[in-house]
Amino acid sequence: MPVIDRIADLSEEITAWRHDLHAHPELQYDVHRTAGVVAEKLRAFGCDEVVTGIGRTGVVGVIRGRSHGSNRAIGLRADMDALPIQELRDLPYRSTVPGKMHACGHDGHTAMLLGAAKYLAETRDFDGRAVLIFQPAEEGGGGGEAMVQDGMMERFGVEAVYGLHNIPGQPVGTFAIRPGPIMASTDRFTILIEGRGGHAALPQAAVDTVLVASHIVVALQSIVARNIDPLDSAVVSVCAVEAGEAFNVLPQTAELRGTMRALTPAVRGLMRERLAAIAENVAAAFGARARIDFASGYPATENHPAETDFMADIAAQVVGEEQVERNVAPMMAAEDFSYMLAHRPGAYIFMGNGDSAGLHHPDYDFNDAAIPYGASLWARIIEAGLPPRG
Ligand SMILES: [Zn+2]
Numbered sequence: 168m169p170v171i172d173r174i175a176d177l178s179e180e181i182t183a184w185r186h187d188l189h190a191h192p193e194l195q196y197d198v199h200r201t202a203g204v205v206a207e208k209l210r211a212f213g214c215d216e217v218v219t220g221i222g223r224t225g226v227v228g229v230i231r232g233r234s235h236g237s238n239r240a241i242g243l244r245a246d247m248d249a250l251p252i253q254e255l256r257d258l259p260y261r262s263t264v265p266g267k268m269h270a271c272g273h274d275g276h277t278a279m280l281l282g283a284a285k286y287l288a289e290t291r292d293f294d295g296r297a298v299l300i301f302q303p304a305e306e307g308g309g310g311g312e313a314m315v316q317d318g319m320m321e322r323f324g325v326e327a328v329y330g331l332h333n334i335p336g337q338p339v340g341t342f343a344i345r346p347g348p349i350m351a352s353t354d355r356f357t358i359l360i361e362g363r364g365g366h367a368a369l370p371q372a373a374v375d376t377v378l379v380a381s382h383i384v385v386a387l388q389s390i391v392a393r394n395i396d397p398l399d400s401a402v403v404s405v406c407a408v409e410a411g412e413a414f415n416v417l418p419q420t421a422e423l424r425g426t427m428r429a430l431t432p433a434v435r436g437l438m439r440e441r442l443a444a445i446a447e448n449v450a451a452a453f454g455a456r457a458r459i460d461f462a463s464g465y466p467a468t469e470n471h472p473a474e475t476d477f478m479a480d481i482a483a484q485v486v487g488e489e490q491v492e493r494n495v496a497p498m499m500a501a502e503d504f505s506y507m508l509a510h511r512p513g514a515y516i517f518m519g520n521g522d523s524a525g526l527h528h529p530d531y532d533f534n535d536a537a538i539p540y541g542a543s544l545w546a547r548i549i550e551a552g553l554p555p556r557g
Pocket residue numbers: 270271306526527
């Protein structure tokens with residue numbers, strides 16, 4: 168049972184929606200046009216319920232199956248937001264907004280879920296309800312969490328939830344998934360080092376924060392090398408160093424900023440502990456003081472085993488078993504679908520985007536050839552997960 172015929176027929180139309188979304192990128196929660204287009208289409212398809220303003224600018228559409236045997240519901244989620252990047256490619260549907268572009272393919276994710284919605288509203292060959300979730304602010308704004316906090320799961324009776332992301336470098340027409348963590352947790356840290364400023368020619372009278380910061384940067388790399396179990400995964404990246412301005416002044420303060428990634432809460436906690444201890448104690452060893460601030464980002468995206476098997480089985484129905492990798496290596500990027508998986512069982516799958524530029528690259532574009540696969544996967548999940556009664 169490959170790509171659904173009707174969805175293949177709809178592909179040209181879905182592609183046109185994708186290009187329209189691509190030309191009008193919006194950031195974070197400010198996805199008013201996109202959410203408006205989504206809601207308007209869902210209504211036009213004949214969705215039984217279309218609710219806007221969930222998690223500020225999120226949209227949910229509900230489609231009832233033909234047989235009303237139960238009230239069960241499965242949630243399918245797409246993200247709608249773009250990125251603050253200037254697009255480089257001269258596409259016919261290139262971004263019309265300077266400095267903003269769909270560099271993560273959320274235009275494709277939104278269009279594919281709309282395509283599945285159109286098909287499901289036409290056919291309704293299932294029991295219960297399909298809940299189509301369109302979220303804002305995936306790119307660091309926690310829009311998925313905002314929708315959950317807004318009571319979305321309870322309000323629509325969502326029992327299981329599924330998500331998807333395109334992956335450059337993975338062939339079109341393939342899927343990859345794994346049970347357990349598939350994307351990492353992320354935490355930001357800021358280390359403010361306070362020393363004693365002074366004349367560069369009189370270092371003995373100063374506490375040099377540039378030297379202290381340098382030692383801290385090097386020592387932080389021992390967290391992954393020496394504190395984390397070699398069989399666990401973790402990343403510590405110092406991404407910003409700020410100190411001083413002049414050639415002949417030892418600065419009073421220095422600031423380090425960066426990110427930490429982990430796949431389990433235990434590793435995440437250990438990294439925080441070690442980062443604080445290293446920064447404070449290295450600073451103290453040089454007579455300086457370090458103050459550490461953490462900002463918690465997304466938790467790890469944790470696939471539930473039964474739903475992972477189910478999603479992989481459906482993917483195999485669409486593209487063939489040999490095109491589905493069932494134990495792919497996790498990625499150390501983060502994804503706020505993690506909040507939905509923390510509240511309901513479900514799974515998140517990678518879909519091939521072919522030989523494109525990487526995610527968040529100014530040359531990136533979503534691959535329209537993937538549309539029939541993604542939209543068919545969504546439709547089949549509803550039909551298989553909510554089989555018609557009688
Ligand atoms: Zn992204």
